[in-house]
Amino acid sequence: MNHGSPRPPVAPARSGVPEHGRVPKYYLVKTQLEDLLGELGPGGRLPTEIELSARYGVARATLRQALRDLLLEGRLRRLGRGTVVAGAKIEQPLSLASYTEGVTRQGLRPGRTLVALDRLPADPGLAGALGVEEDEPVWHLERVLYADEERVGLESTYVAVARVPRLDGDFDPAGSFYAYLRAQGLELGGAHERIETVLATPREALLIGTPPALPMLLLHRRSRDAAGAPFEQVRTLYRGDRFSFTLDLGAPTAH
Template sequence: MTATDEPRVLKHQVVRGQLDRLLDGMTPGEPFPAEREIAERFDVARETVRQAMRELLVAGRVERRGRTTIVARAKVMLPLAMGSYTEAAKANGLSTYRMLVDWTDLYADDVLAAQLEIAVGAPILQLERVFSTDGIRVGLETTKLPADRYPGLRETFKTETSLYAEMQSRGIIFEKTVDSIETTLPDARESALLTADARTPMFLLNRISYDQHGIPIEQRRSLYRGDRMTFTAIMHSTQRP
């Protein structure tokens, strides 16, 4: 294809455009027409409708509620930052909640010991929580902590609040994080905890956090629904005139 060639518009993209315009006139929570109704309205095959609906789901314009499809609310937009996403969401006027899934006692394997700079076999405290905004489950966060550094955490920490704030109350100052971001699909357990379809694309954020002395303080794995979350980042040039 040359630079002057017009890109081919696929049939499902035409249907997607028509459905986008339909959605513009609807309100969040309103039931969306069924696939058969859409296929009949636009005189297209059901498979064409499915492809268009798949794009709408990924874009966060509609969402599944059991066998029903409804108009979705706008995606949650949060900064890609070192601090707590709970506090960032609240700063953006969103209600937030963290639901405890489980506390688990583990022992560091070779990989985790290297990441946290602790001995192989050292005790690890794992905290798993679901992150919700405005009543929608959008993230599953699993944090592994060197147990010896956080005595009594399980008994005293209010799991619906910010873990970072709890750490700071213990005199731990965040100095640096090393993050990696990729896309993935959830497994059956993850999709159930996030009440999401197993085909929903996810953002996978892996993080190692360091304190003011350069000592690792946590290893975190965060899984966020790509149909409900958008992350933003502001970057500045390091070049000087």
């Protein structure tokens, strides 16, 4: 048994600092920039790159790497020809609710613009997901998502034409699809959702208005109606720098 002096408590993890203690110069600049962001507050405009390089005594390339990290993390955002401190990320609950409901709870104004509303024959994969016959007509509804007039995502919804035959005539593409379903007397009973990180395709990045290198959060949802039958398939791409997702968990059950 060791009767010597007690061991000191384990030091808390050092954020971003490797065990060998050698910290890349860009990371030191990033920590200094984080202090500056706190001083400026959301919406505050950063000084120019020339001014920041002089302030921290680093090359422009080093500064840009630090800024790039903060942009990808959603701490900064481009505004015109400048850079400003970003506000908090939008928290979207993982629940069977519409995008409108989730964004509205954040005190933001949701919006959508229509990219396409097409009627097409279901291929084998889509037919299986929607519980229809192959080549049966389905709607493909594609829309850009907005929060306070900022483009933040891209949503593609597939649903059988037989379920909502008048979708192309009496649905407002700027509105909530789930609110439209409820108005038609249709209720969803549940869904399976999967999340992964991806990079947007060039087309998707252009529609959302982001650089292709910006990480995205991709949600795949397959919904069921109140009777448990397949109803819709949704693919939603969210900007990784603007969104986070929340889920309330209950206590584990004993087995």
